[in-house]
Amino acid sequence: MEHLSELAINYPASGIRKMFDLAEQYDDVIKLTLGEPNFDTPVNIKEAVKKAVDEGYTHYSPNAGMDELRQAVANYYKKYSKDYTFENVMITVGGLEALTLSLFTTINSGDEVIIPDPGFPNYEGQVMMAGGKPVPVPIYEENDFKIRAEDIEKAITPKTKAIVLNSPSNPLGSVLNKSDIEAIAKIAEKYDLLVYSDEVYDKIVYDDCNSFSMAEIPGVRNRVIVINSFSKSYAMTGWRLGYIVADKNIISNMPKLQEGMVSCVPTFIQKAGIEALNGSQDAVKNMIADYARRRDILIDGLNNIPGITCKKSPGSFYAFPNIKSFGKGSQEFAEELVRGARVVVVPGSAFGKMGEGYLRLVFANSDENLQEAIARIDEYIRKTY
Structure with missing residues (x-):
């Protein structure tokens, strides 16, 4: 490693990318990880x-x-x-x-x-x-x-x-x-x-x-x-x-x-x-209306799952639910959800020490995917915990 800079060695690795790589090992997974709109450019x-x-x-x-x-x-x-x-x-x-x-x-x-x-x-x-x-x-x-x-x-x-x-x-x-x-x-x-x-x-x-x-x-x-x-x-x-x-x-x-x-x-x-x-801002307004509906699908759904609590996000397209009641590290719990529920989320620890005990989920996704993801997580948790 003598030819590498200290910056290259010490630059923090992406915890999000780690979940991407894990998800590639499984079929039929729902990915709620990628922080980008699920719409095409206007x-x-x-x-x-x-x-x-x-x-x-x-x-x-x-x-x-x-x-x-x-x-x-x-x-x-x-x-x-x-x-x-x-x-x-x-x-x-x-x-x-x-x-x-x-x-x-x-x-x-x-x-x-x-x-x-x-x-x-x-x-x-x-x-x-x-x-x-x-x-x-x-x-x-x-x-x-x-x-x-x-x-x-x-x-x-x-x-x-x-x-x-x-x-x-x-x-x-x-x-x-x-x-x-x-x-x-x-x-x-x-x-x-x-x-x-x-x-x-x-x-x-x-x-x-x-x-x-x-x-x-x-x-x-x-x-x-x-x-x-x-x-x-x-x-x-x-x-x-x-x-x-x-x-x-x-x-x-x-x-x-x-x-x-x-x-x-x-x-x-x-x-x-x-x-x-x-130009016209109509497409932007329509996207935000869809995000608002999808936020409610995801966050209301999470709050109906035993052991999970989640504040209603007033902005962005992210939910940050609390999973501390399960007594598991967020990385371990996120990996469990991939294997057991076929839903990919990001452990809160990927965003800093204070993120431990939380997950990040993206609701910039289809209504159907969000509803299915909630159903899978709910079924897995009720069966396992």
Whole structure:
């Protein structure tokens, strides 16, 4: 192993991928693991990319992205600040590169970055890639799976540089409201911290819930880096199109780093992004209505299974049920469900130490698959426990 870097050796392996590999050994399994819409990309967006290719949008764009797309993003974020222009926007290869580029632009070796636990697994790895130190902050079910300002403050040291917030949350399905965000904003201001606000599920909310961004607070807006993506809201996971909205002084330093990473996002895909933002939103509304129904199928079903309790997710398309009553580790229990019920889920431990005792299930799936998955889990648990 002498030729491998410390990063390659220590980068955290995906607990989600481990379940994928296990599932391949069995036939007739229902997979509730993959965090992506089970819909095709809306027709108007697909037509836009075909048209763009035919019109010759197959060459380099500026590193920061096409001005037309950057301005379309800025227009969308006028809801946060009327002062946003294309100069506040950087176009990226999906939300993950948006996070990576944000970290590379702002983090120095040894800087500490607070991340949620449970949280999206790549937060830890991307902070490590930037030379920083990820510092997990616990999130508790009794707080509706919402990260609290007081828990963040306990983790702050003189080396703390930034906080990663994710609302609506993957894997928890929780949504931070205005008062939650305002309390964390006070901490960020008190300790002069940056905030990476991962908002890739911002459109996917239910029951008249509204996701609130720290970038909506004028006094702290210049320290907030909004990370978003077309992947989840527009069923465009394979298109790899995302963006960053931040202070112009931060954004202006990103294109030179983009030049050394991927040069630019393909221009025809950027044209599709313009259509996604400026075109009809009917397909998005229809998808969210379907997710809401499927959320109820899955979570109500889980709550009817002896030994399982699950909070109703106000956002995203994830359920995070509590399985502590079975006295099994979440990895062991998830593997049991593959073998015994032919249902593939992700152990909560894949999302951090605080995820132990939970599972993550995705309800971006067909009604029929969700109903069958519930029936299989219910039958297995009643028979086994």
